[in-house]
Amino acid sequence: MEAQVNIEDLVEGTGKAAERGALITAHYRGWLEDGTEFDSSHSKGHAFQTVLSNKKVIQGWVLGIVGMKVGGKRKLHVPAELAYGERQIGNIIPPNSNLIFEIELLEVLTRDD
DSSP: OOOOOEEEEEEOOOSOBOOTTOEEEEEEEEEETTSOEEEEHHHHTSOEEEEOSTTTSOHHHHHHHTTOBTTOEEEEEEOGGGTTTTOOBTTTBOTTOOEEEEEEEEEEEOTTO
16 A cells, blocks of 8 residues: 555645645644654744755655645654655654654745745
8 A cells, every 4th residue: 555644634724725846934843653853943943945846855745735725734644655764864763764743834935926
């Protein structure tokens, strides 16, 4: 069976919907399944901005954020295959880790803006 991102809408957004290739701005937190927080834009003191593409972020983010609307908040349960797979990331994300993210979408910019 193909790996899937489990998406839980915590807050339904009412703004523009994210799409592949859009420039998004978001606040996020990421946890391992045991509850260890491995990354957070909040702790960096500023929102994260990226192009929503497989070159820039893990596939689980692309699949989990496309269609999400500005103002929304989602929890993503990302299986290892759609995250970093067998790679270890730094000292904190072991190989084959399923990851959990809470993402708050602040802005979406597309080419037609």
